[in-house]
Every structure is written in C-alpha cells, then in structure tokens.
Amino acid sequence: MIRFENVTVTYADAAAPTLDGVDLTVPEGELVLLVGPSGVGKSTLLGAVSGLVPHFTGGTLRGRVTVDGRDTRAHRPRELADVVGTVGQDPLAHFVTDTVEDELAYGMESLGLAPAVMRRRVEETLDLLGLAPLRDRPIATLSGGQRQRVAIGSVLTPHPKVLVLDEPTSALDPAAAEEVLAVLQRLVHDLGTTVLMAEHRLERVVQYADRVVLLPAPGAPVVAGPPAEVMAVSPVHPPVVALGRLAGWDPLPLTVRDARRRAGGLRDRLAGLSPAAASPGSGAAVAAGGGPAAAGRAPVAPSGVRAVLGRLVRGGTAPPAPEPPPAAGAGGAGRTVAGTRALSVRRGRVEALRDVGIGVRAGETVALMGRNGAGKSTLLGALVGLVEPASGSVLVGGRAPHRTAPRELVRHVGLVPQEPRDLLYADTVAAECAAADADAGVAPGACRALVSELLPGVAGDTHPRDLSEGQRLALALAVVLTGRPPLLLLDEPTRGLDYAAKARLARVLGRLAAEGHAIVMATHDVELAAELADRVVVLAEGEVVADGPTHEVVVSSPAFAPQVAKILAPQPWLTVAQVEAAL
Numbered sequence: 109m110i111r112f113e114n115v116t117v118t119y120a121d122a123a124a125p126t127l128d129g130v131d132l133t134v135p136e137g138e139l140v141l142l143v144g145p146s147g148v149g150k151s152t153l154l155g156a157v158s159g160l161v162p163h164f165t166g167g168t169l170r171g172r173v174t175v176d177g178r179d180t181r182a183h184r185p186r187e188l189a190d191v192v193g194t195v196g197q198d199p200l201a202h203f204v205t206d207t208v209e210d211e212l213a214y215g216m217e218s219l220g221l222a223p224a225v226m227r228r229r230v231e232e233t234l235d236l237l238g239l240a241p242l243r244d245r246p247i248a249t250l251s252g253g254q255r256q257r258v259a260i261g262s263v264l265t266p267h268p269k270v271l272v273l274d275e276p277t278s279a280l281d282p283a284a285a286e287e288v289l290a291v292l293q294r295l296v297h298d299l300g301t302t303v304l305m306a307e308h309r310l311e312r313v314v315q316y317a318d319r320v321v322l323l324p325a326p327g328a329p330v331v332a333g334p335p336a337e338v339m340a341v342s343p344v345h346p347p348v349v350a351l352g353r354l355a356g357w358d359p360l361p362l363t364v365r366d367a368r369r370r371a372g373g374l375r376d377r378l379a380g381l382s383p384a385a386a387s388p389g390s391g392a393a394v395a396a397g398g399g400p401a402a403a404g405r406a407p408v409a410p411s412g413v414r415a416v417l418g419r420l421v422r423g424g425t426a427p428p429a430p431e432p433p434p435a436a437g438a439g440g441a442g443r444t445v446a447g448t449r450a451l452s453v454r455r456g457r458v459e460a461l462r463d464v465g466i467g468v469r470a471g472e473t474v475a476l477m478g479r480n481g482a483g484k485s486t487l488l489g490a491l492v493g494l495v496e497p498a499s500g501s502v503l504v505g506g507r508a509p510h511r512t513a514p515r516e517l518v519r520h521v522g523l524v525p526q527e528p529r530d531l532l533y534a535d536t537v538a539a540e541c542a543a544a545d546a547d548a549g550v551a552p553g554a555c556r557a558l559v560s561e562l563l564p565g566v567a568g569d570t571h572p573r574d575l576s577e578g579q580r581l582a583l584a585l586a587v588v589l590t591g592r593p594p595l596l597l598l599d600e601p602t603r604g605l606d607y608a609a610k611a612r613l614a615r616v617l618g619r620l621a622a623e624g625h626a627i628v629m630a631t632h633d634v635e636l637a638a639e640l641a642d643r644v645v646v647l648a649e650g651e652v653v654a655d656g657p658t659h660e661v662v663v664s665s666p667a668f669a670p671q672v673a674k675i676l677a678p679q680p681w682l683t684v685a686q687v688e689a690a691l
C-alpha cells in the first residue's frame with residue numbers, strides 16, 4: 109500500500125541527506141511501527157507518505173514514494189486526502205475549524221460524503237474517543253490530550269485507506285492511549301486499514317505492531333522485520349525489552365504478560381535485595397553540535413506563555429539573578445518553596461481545580477499525573493500566575509504568582525510549557541541560547557552545552573521551527589534550565605525524546621534536585637515518573653486523589669505502574685536501572 113523506492117530526502121542547506129536510499133514496503137492492512145532515536149528522520153519519512161515532504165517543508169526528494177499507487181511527489185497533500193489521513197506532532201497547527209464536532213466532520217465534508225453518513229460517523233467517533241462531553245467545546249479551550257484525541261478522531265471519520273500518525277499517544281494518558289491503539293487495531297483488522305505510526309513510548313505500542321521499521325541513525329539503512337527481531341537489535345526499546353536483554357531471555361518478550369511468565373528466575377535472583385536510591389545527578393557529557401542547517405525564517409509565533417514568563421526580560425539590562433535554591437537537607441527535602449491551599453480555579457465553565465492543597469519542597473521532584481483534562485497544566489499555570497485562583501491561594505517563593513511582576517517571578521519559577529514552541533522566538537538555536545544565557549546572567553555557552561548534553565547533534569544555525577520535535581523540546585528545556593530557577597515546572601517534558609535522551613534529562617534534573625531545586629512535572633510517562641520522581645500527585649477532575657512516595661502511588665495503580673513493577677511484582681522494583689544495579 110505504501111512503497112519507498114530508493115528515496116533520499118535532503119533539506120535545504122543540509123550537509124547530508126536526512127533519509128538516504130530508503131527502500132520500504134508497507135503491505136495493505138498492516139500496522140507498522142516506525143522507531144528510531146530523536147531527530148533521526150521519522151517525521152520526514154512519514155511526511156514523504158502524506159506529501160508534506162517536500163511540498164510544505166522544502167528540500168528535495170529523490171526516488172519514488174507511492175501510496176495506493178499514487179506518487180506523492182506528483183500529488184499535493186490535498187490530492188492524497190481521500191487515501192491518506194495524517195496526524196502530525198502538532199495537532200493545533202492542523203485544526204481548520206473551531207469546535208470539536210466541526211473538526212470531526214470537516215474531513216468528510218471536503219470529500220463530499222452524504223450528511224447522514226457524516227452524522228453517524230461523528231457520533232461514533234465522539235463515543236469511541238471519549239469526546240462526547242466535549243462536542244460543543246471550542247478547540248482552543250481543550251487540554252493537550254483532548255486536542256490530540258480530536259486530531260485523531262478527525263482523521264478517522266473519513267475512513268481513509270491509510271493512516272499516518274506521528275507520535276499519536278504523546279499527550280494521552282495511559283488509558284486513553286490504550287483505547288486509541290485498540291481502535292486503530294480494530295480498523296486494521298476489520299476494515300483492512302493500513303497504519304504507519306511513529307512512536308517513542310514503545311512500552312505503549314510495540315505489542316500492537318505487525319511489523320517494526322527502525323531508522324537506526326541519520327542516513328543509515330532502515331531495518332524492517334517482526335517486532336521481536338527488530339527490538340533485539342534496536343537502540344531504542346521499551347523497558348520490557350531492556351529487562352529481557354539484561355536477563356538474557358530468548359525469545360525476547362514484548363509484553364508484560366510474556367515477561368512475567370519468564371521472570372521466575374530473575375525474581376529468585378533479586379529476592380532479599382532492594383532497590384538502591386537512584387542517583388542520576390552525575391557527570392556532564394557535552395558533545396559539540398553539528399549537522400544540517402536551515403535558512404532564516406519568520407519567527408516562531410509568540411504566545412501568552414512567553415509574554416508572561418521566562419523570556420520576558422529581554423534586551424537592555426540583565427535581570428537579577430535567580431535566587432539560589434534553598435539547600436536541601438542531606439538526602440532529604442528542604443523547606444517548602446511553593447504550595448497551594450484550598451485552591452480552586454475556573455476555566456470558562458469548567459472547574460479545572462477544586463480544593464487543591466499541595467506543598468513542594470526544595471530538592472524534591474514531584475510527578476503530577478492523572479487523566480487528560482484532570483487539571484495538571486492548570487495547576488502548573490497557577491504556579492506561574494498564568495491562571496488566577498477563583499478561591500484559595502497559591503504561593504511561590506512567598507509570593508502570589510498572579511500578582512507578581514514577571515520580572516520578579518522568573519527569579520523563583522520557570523516553566524517549560526506543553527508546547528515548547530511557545531517559549532522559542534529567535535531565528536536560530538544559537539540565538540535562542542545566547543538570549544537564554546543573557547536572560548539568566550550566566551556565561552555564554554551554558555545553554556548550548558545543555559542542549560548538547562540533552563540531545564547531541566542539534567545544529568546551532570537551525571531555525572527552531574525546523575527542529576525535530578525532540579530537538580525542539582531539548583532546546584526549550586535547556587532555555588529554562590539555564591535560568592536555574594528554584595522551582596522548575598515541566599509540562600509533559602518527554603515528547604519526541606528517545607530513551608537515551610530521557611535518561612540524560614533525568615540526569616540533568618537529578619543534578620538540579622540534588623542542588624536543592626524543586627521540580628514539578630506533569631506527565632503521562634509512567635516510566636519517567638518511576639525513574640525520576642520522589643513523589644507522585646494524582647489529580648482527577650481537578651481534585652487531588654493520591655499524594656505519596658512514587659513507589660507507593662504507582663505500584664498500587666495498574667494505569668501508572670511502570671513495566672518493571674508489573675513484571676517483578678510483588679517485589680519493589682520500578683526501573684531496569686535499579687535491577688541492573690542490584691545484580
């Protein structure tokens with residue numbers, strides 16, 4: 109159904125091709141998973157199928173890509189729309205209407221489907237994706253995960269033969285991700301739909317794949333085959349595979365269930381041992397950047413987030429340095445740096461937070477978890493003064509954020525928003541980093557070194573808009589981390605990041621926590637939470653429903669337990685690193 113014949117894609121001004129001589133066949137009615145490190149070219153490959161590459165991205169495509177017999181270079185994306193449905197990494201960029209219901213109908217309208225069919229499919233899709241309560245909502249008021257569901261729903265309704273999905277579960281809570289994958293699998297099985305999907309969270313998806321296609325390194329030949337065979341050699345693999353490789357299991361299990369069946373011996377070896385406290389904060393491997401370049405482009409759109417936070421103190425005099433973080437007690441958390449008391453927040457008609465009381469201490473890393481729309485981003489927003497309390501109070505560094513001047517507030521708190529684009533405004537990575545260094549009043553080069561530590565190989569002269577998703581997130585993280593605020597807020601900080609990059613992020617954050625910075629991250633990434641958080645706070649419909657040490661909260665919940673915990677239960681292990689250290 110999809111065919112690549114000797115396909116080479118080279119972006120304008122790039123030193124080397126992003127894809128080089130790719131040959132690939134995706135048969136009709138298969139679910140094929142595309143995997144590979146951050147920035148390797150997965151989105152580029154998907155774009156060549158939907159026609160976005162090179163029609164919208166520029167650059168050159170040599171060779172031939174056909175979808176259902178149509179050459180994607182000869183057909184613009186619009187002319188492929190009846191065959192291919194595409195969900196990109198940034199759904200917001202592709203929404204064409206204002207409300208949920210209209211967006212679900214739009215694709216069918218442009219294909220001229222009968223009104224009765226349209227009506228039926230909209231209703232089906234609203235139910236399928238849990239969107240019925242949101243049907244009249246303006247899309248602009250939806251949470252990140254709610255938007256991602258709408259984006260997925262809007263490509264399902266026209267029933268295209270081919271679905272091309274770029275990290276479709278990145279903003280979804282674990283249960284929603286399972287639902288979406290079950291829906292996709294049903295389309296593949298029942299309708300013969302062909303699905304090509306790129307994902308980083310392999311623990312969520314690999315068991316649904318008929319085949320896996322691996323891009324191992326930029327420009328390297330693709331490796332395609334049955335999931336277990338590719339996972340055995342892949343540089344990116346889920347914890348279940350990492351554990352299987354560590355324990356020498358053969359064949360390699362891809363599911364928790366298969367791994368549990370083989371785990372008896374490993375459990376025996378681990379009996380009587382206990383997980384050592386993780387110490388991620390050591391060593392700074394700094395690699396130089398290098399790679400493709402892009403010409404100057406229009407600035408990335410500004411946004412409310414940036415206007416209020418972080419990057420506002422630009423030009424002119426350097427801002428006051430951030431307050432040094434209060435010292436943490438040896439091995440334990442220090443004094444409270446931020447907190448809420450009986451906090452309620454309204455957003456439009458929605459009571460997004462209700463009676464929330466939490467405190468965050470110096471040196472503590474807190475994971476905020478909970479369903480899409482539970483109020484996680486709203487809580488982070490309240491901590492930086494982006495949203496006002498309806499009742500109750502918020503204090504950060506002793507101040508009420510919404511009443512504190514931004515210039516003062518940035519000394520106490522920094523936020524990496526869910527959409528990293530919102531934070532970036534310069535024309536190049538280098539300029540962005542220079543501004544971040546100046547804003548923070550630190551030596552030039554600090555931000556750039558952080559970018560390279562998080563994700564080696566990001567070229568300094570690239571326009572932030574041309575970065576891959578993971579590269580852009582690494583840049584946004586570096587910009588905020590350069591400011592070293594005492595309270596660091598991260599909204600879903602792993603989109604586009606491969607496992608190695610996540611481990612490096614964990615190391616950087618671990619270092620900051622050890623120095624006394626407090627970290628609060630809203631995340632659906634249960635593996636990251638297990639690795640990094642001391643404490644997990646679970647929100648449900650705006651209320652705190654659990655708050656406690658990570659191992660207690662996540663292990664007691666099937667939705668939030670990491671793979672290793674499920675495999676080795678009832679033993680107390682959460683991560684492969686813990687198991688490896690103990691053996």
Ligand SMILES: Nc1ncnc2c1ncn2[C@@H]1O[C@H](COP(=O)(O)OP(=O)(O)OP(=O)(O)O)[C@@H](O)[C@H]1O
Pocket residue numbers: 119120126144145146147148149150151152153165166399400401402570574575576577578579604605
């Ligand atoms: N429009 C563009 N112009 C120039 N370079 C680009 C453009 N789009 C992507 N690139 C570069 O091509 C490389 C591959 O990017 P791509 O988005 O395909 O990677 P990816 O594997 O999808 O990454 P991620 O996992 O982070 O989403 C990156 O180095 C990126 O900077």
Ligand SMILES: Nc1ncnc2c1ncn2[C@@H]1O[C@H](COP(=O)(O)OP(=O)(O)OP(=O)(O)O)[C@@H](O)[C@H]1O
Pocket residue numbers: 248249250251252253254279281455456457458460478479480481482483484485486487630
């Ligand atoms: N401007 C707005 N008007 C109306 N409702 C809003 C607005 N902004 C957010 N909401 C609603 O408030 C609730 C909380 O949203 P929030 O973004 O805090 O959720 P979240 O837990 O971060 O979700 P996700 O996991 O999907 O990112 C959601 O139901 C959302 O639809």
